[in-house]
Amino acid sequence: MSSQQLHKATTKGKVLKRIIFIIIGAIFMGIGIEEFLVPNQILDGGIVGISIILSHLTNIKLGIFIFLLNIPFFYIGYKQIGKTFALSTLLGIGVLSLTTLLLHNVPVFTTDLLLATVFGGISLGIGVGIVIRYGGSLDGTEILAILLNKNLPFSVGEIIMFFNVFIFATAGFVFGWDRAMYSIITYFIAFKTIDIVIQGLDESKSAWIISENHQLIGEAILARLGRGVTYLKGEGAFTGDDKKVIFVVITRLEEAKLKSIVEELDPNAFLAVANISEVRGGRFKKKAIH
Numbered sequence: 001m002s003s004q005q006l007h008k009a010t011t012k013g014k015v016l017k018r019i020i021f022i023i024i025g026a027i028f029m030g031i032g033i034e035e036f037l038v039p040n041q042i043l044d045g046g047i048v049g050i051s052i053i054l055s056h057l058t059n060i061k062l063g064i065f066i067f068l069l070n071i072p073f074f075y076i077g078y079k080q081i082g083k084t085f086a087l088s089t090l091l092g093i094g095v096l097s098l099t100t101l102l103l104h105n106v107p108v109f110t111t112d113l114l115l116a117t118v119f120g121g122i123s124l125g126i127g128v129g130i131v132i133r134y135g136g137s138l139d140g141t142e143i144l145a146i147l148l149n150k151n152l153p154f155s156v157g158e159i160i161m162f163f164n165v166f167i168f169a170t171a172g173f174v175f176g177w178d179r180a181m182y183s184i185i186t187y188f189i190a191f192k193t194i195d196i197v198i199q200g201l202d203e204s205k206s207a208w209i210i211s212e213n214h215q216l217i218g219e220a221i222l223a224r225l226g227r228g229v230t231y232l233k234g235e236g237a238f239t240g241d242d243k244k245v246i247f248v249v250i251t252r253l254e255e256a257k258l259k260s261i262v263e264e265l266d267p268n269a270f271l272a273v274a275n276i277s278e279v280r281g282g283r284f285k286k287k288a289i290h
Contacts, residue, residue, distance in 0.1 A: 018088065018134045025130030026092045029138055030099025032123030038062065039108040040116040041175040043183040044124055044190070045164035046139035047073075053167075053174055061104065063097035073140030080147060088136030089143075096127075096138055113182055121186040125193020133198050204276040205255055207248050209262055210234065211269035214244040220261050221246070225254055249276065 033044065033052075041056075043049040051065035070093045078086035110116055131138050145159040152159065164187060172180035211217055218229045227248050234243035250258055255273060262269050 019091065021134045022088055022092045022131050022136050023095050025127045025134070025136075026095035026138060027099050027127070028123050028130065029127030030096050030103060032120045032127060033062070033096075034100050034103035035106065035109045036116040036120030036123060037186065040111060040113055040120075040182075041179045042113070042116060042120060042186055043167065043171045043175075043179070045167055045187050046141040046160070048139060049164070049167040049171070049183075053170060056174065061101055063099075063101040063104075066100065067093060067097040070140045073143045076140075076147065077137070077143045081143070085135060085137070088131075088134065089138075092131045092136045092138050117182045117186045118189060121189025122193050124186070125190040126197055128190065129194040129197025132194065205250055205252060206274050206276050207246075207250060207255075207258055208272045209246040209248075209269055210243055211246070211262070211266040213266045213269070214246055217262060217265050217269070218246050220265060221248055221258065224261060225250065225257060227254070 033048065036042070037044060038052060038055075043052050047069045048066060051062055051069055054060070054065050055062040070089075074086055074090050074093075077089055109119070128138050137143060141160055141163050145163070148154075148159050154162075168180050168183050168187075171183055209217060214231065218231065221227050221229050227250055230247045232245040232247055234245045235241070248258070258273075259271065262271050
């Protein structure tokens with residue numbers, strides 16, 4: 001097989017994988033909405049939340065509102081973000097709308113409000129997280145927030161939160177304030193689940209260590225954690241002294257072990273740890289901690 005044919009085969013494989021996972025993600029969200037939230041009058045945020053309210057007030061099928069209200073955002077996403085994103089979002093919203101229509105008359109999983117809140121939030125989070133991870137979106141407010149962020153002194157997260165506060169307040173008048181409070185709990189459960197799905201349960205972290213004993217610490221990390229380290233050259237702004245900076249990527253489970261190594265070899269060392277959403281290439285592979 002030529003390199004060009006191999007590239008085409010790889011590209012088709014990636015596209016097929018994206019399509020499959022976006023469909024799976026949209027179905028998860030549809031199950032969360034129709035089997036947990038809507039029957040118990042609990043809302044999601046964003047366009048879906050608005051759609052649930054409008055469907056309740058008009059008796060028009062929820063899936064119709066979800067699709068129609070998101071149409072303007074397909075166009076905006078296509079113009080501002082790109083064709084692939086817009087098509088992925090169109091697929092996701094289409095499958096989500098169809099799933100809610102098909103599940104509308106299916107018996108609900110539970111009428112217990114607490115169970116519906118927790119498992120509805122988890123199902124939403126899994127669905128949205130999968131779709132985002134594979135390059136799409138299931139709610140137009142995210143696209144709108146990205147655009148407004150360019151002209152407003154607020155972050156994307158703050159803009160989305162403003163929309164959702166308005167939606168949950170409206171839910172309080174339509175469904176009652178207890179349902180609005182359950183909806184907020186669902187939203188936060190979904191939010192945290194999205195993070196887990198996107199970053200993974202075993203998320204990676206980067207660590208920066210500045211120490212006079214950099215060689216000793218680097219060798220200990222290599223021997224006891226099985227992680228390769230990189231030495232970077234630095235200079236102290238206050239003293240002007242040359243510094244050696246250790247850079248290493250670890251998993252969340254290895255963070256405590258790394259801290260104990262550094263503290264053991266140099267209690268005065270500077271250590272900074274940050275989350276990393278993705279690691280590719282190099283020699284980053286999971287090894288046994290010893």
